[in-house]
Amino acid sequence: MQKEKQSRREREKLRQRQELLDTALQLFSQKGYHNVSMHEIAEKAEFAIGTLYKFFKNKEDLYRSMVLEQADEFDVKLTEAISGPDNEMEKICRFIRVKGEIFTRRKQMIQLYFAETRGISQNMLASMDNEIRTRHQRGIEKLAEIFESGIENGFFRPVAAPFYLAIALDNLISSFLFLWIEDPESHPLPQGIETIKAIFFKQILNSGEDVESC
Amino acid sequence: MQKEKQSRREREKLRQRQELLDTALQLFSQKGYHNVSMHEIAEKAEFAIGTLYKFFKNKEDLYRSMVLEQADEFDVKLTEAISGPDNEMEKICRFIRVKGEIFTRRKQMIQLYFAETRGISQNMLASMDNEIRTRHQRGIEKLAEIFESGIENGFFRPVAAPFYLAIALDNLISSFLFLWIEDPESHPLPQGIETIKAIFFKQILNSGEDVESC
């Protein structure tokens, strides 16, 4: 019973922590790190300022935790998408689809994510920066492996190093997703995907038929 | 003589202004807008704080001026690169080359430029933001026109809308340039250019030979 109570309390604590992280995400992505005060976060999340500092030792820590949490989810999903027994084209199609879904559901997060994965972020924490980059790097490497095995079994043509193919694809996807986010009416997602297929896959696929399945 | 003196003073003033802008660029791109104080800029540039305020009416104005100056140079050069009487492939080759040169000479600036041209920046000035984006947009449109005319006269294959081709190319270039900036040894520029050619141009060119000329 003591244990159960303990765990109930702990669950409660985790829930509160999550609430703070969610509020932080919302405010930080809306206004940027320096334009959000700890008081504002505490107030919006309906906690006392002191409580905020029980969960996160300072503003940086809160920001760091929030970004890492977001990156975690991002990476977990993308890794999932390109794992499993399916063939390479299917994996890549799923990669595109999942990346699109994440973008759709979390426009907020994207700003943060890209701010951090690009060399753009001037954010305090070299360490956080590195951690996120490393993770993104690993994602890219996973994707590269797909291309590698795809090339090995004759699915793709070796038009470039697998790593570069992964880089190219990842960025092409992002480009069109950004376009779509900024103006969804003028640039619907399917159009972006079509373009990627037309430019990228027509070139690297040995047989063009499979592209349609995406 | 009076006139000469006048212009000497004015030149001196411009030089000082430029020095301040350079210092500001350096600090802002290293640490981010909110982590640089006006005193820090003044001190680093070896001016009194009051002098800083003679040149720029406030911090925002300084930042704005600095970013716009950078964007100006960026855009002027890129626009130059894709103007003139040459054929489309040559223009695009020059575009790639010039973009690479700019990246090479001004790593600092790039962070800022991308921070602003993407939807990432939560920076105060919607107006500045818009101005830069508009300019970048125009650059893309110029590039799109190249593709359009290239398609019209049978140089390129109409694999996608010219605007999307421009988006794709611009982003592919940036991707590999970033790669190179982060780790020039592992990812030399020529390799990036090769990849772009292999993926992008092999696909859209009607005749493959010209790619070599880049």
Add this chain to the structure above:
Amino acid sequence: MQKEKQSRREREKLRQRQELLDTALQLFSQKGYHNVSMHEIAEKAEFAIGTLYKFFKNKEDLYRSMVLEQADEFDVKLTEAISGPDNEMEKICRFIRVKGEIFTRRKQMIQLYFAETRGISQNMLASMDNEIRTRHQRGIEKLAEIFESGIENGFFRPVAAPFYLAIALDNLISSFLFLWIEDPESHPLPQGIETIKAIFFKQILNSGEDVESC
């Protein structure tokens, strides 16, 4: 008990606020608005600068609050003095007495009050200025009503419009009070009151005896 605690805290808060207002009054009236810094007020009142800003949202707000508080007390007391069922002469005697008492107790305040009620103050807040003037105006009008009814029932002689009589009396009182404040030994209050009686009341009273009662 909860309630009591609440009210204790609130009382404490009000006490602190009052302390700040008192310090502000002291410094502002000694040195003038622009010659007192927020840090100086905070230090003298033994609060941290941040605490000062918890109570007043900026310097102007602090000044405004302080002046209005003073004016409030001033006006409340003077209005009280000339209200009630007594005859006109008694009211006016009380007006003189109360005005004297206020001057006695609050030399500081007077400087501020006069700075504001005269056309002298170039103080930022037209609104505050107006509010205080309006209030002073109302006080004068009340006094004028006394003269009016005093004239109606034959107590005073209609030597001038009631409003002008009020103006004249109010200023005569102030004149002698200032004299006394500047040098109480040479110009004791009773002498001033005697002079007002001799000049003003001898002239407007229908029967001279009542003057003695003041």
Add this chain to the structure above:
Amino acid sequence: MQKEKQSRREREKLRQRQELLDTALQLFSQKGYHNVSMHEIAEKAEFAIGTLYKFFKNKEDLYRSMVLEQADEFDVKLTEAISGPDNEMEKICRFIRVKGEIFTRRKQMIQLYFAETRGISQNMLASMDNEIRTRHQRGIEKLAEIFESGIENGFFRPVAAPFYLAIALDNLISSFLFLWIEDPESHPLPQGIETIKAIFFKQILNSGEDVESC
């Protein structure tokens, strides 16, 4: 010739000084000491800031000089008014008239003058303050002498000490002048003068006829 040139130069200098003082009066009385910058004064007077400092060693000195100059003029005129061989009533009539004229011509100055002659001024310079007060004091004493001699030769009734009569009259005049300045339409000057006569002179004059001559 050298001398003449010298004096021409000196006259020129004086003219410039006067121009600066005039500009200073205008700005200071409009906006208050702390809301006017030395640059603003220099610019409005069309002098270089350095030149301003050639004439006045600092802001305080400029302000001081300007106020004293104004007070000088004020006092000179009022002293003139109550000097000469005329009888007391005529002198006092002239005093009222001249004070009115000064008010009329120089609303600006009045604010400053009163700000300084009352205990109101929190202005830096105790010395200036004292000088002006002393001067004002002397003016009052001159007026008191009039009353004294007027009493001596039976012109006025000794209803109060001459000094207090002077104080009372001076303040009554100011009161109605202020009233008139604030709202000339509702409170024309003649009405104020009538009231002073009715209240003050009816009481202290031995023979009422002369009042009309004012």
Add this chain to the structure above:
DNA sequence: TATGAATGAGCTTTCATTCAT
């Protein structure tokens, strides 16, 4: 001699963080 560019002390205000309750 007149100029005005340059200076930097000092102002108001914000906000991350602490700690007594």
Add this chain to the structure above:
DNA sequence: AATGAATGAAAGCTCATTCAT
């Protein structure tokens, strides 16, 4: 354990004053 009042370092900015030209 949770609270939020209190703290004070540090920011952006102004302006009186100086001094090289």
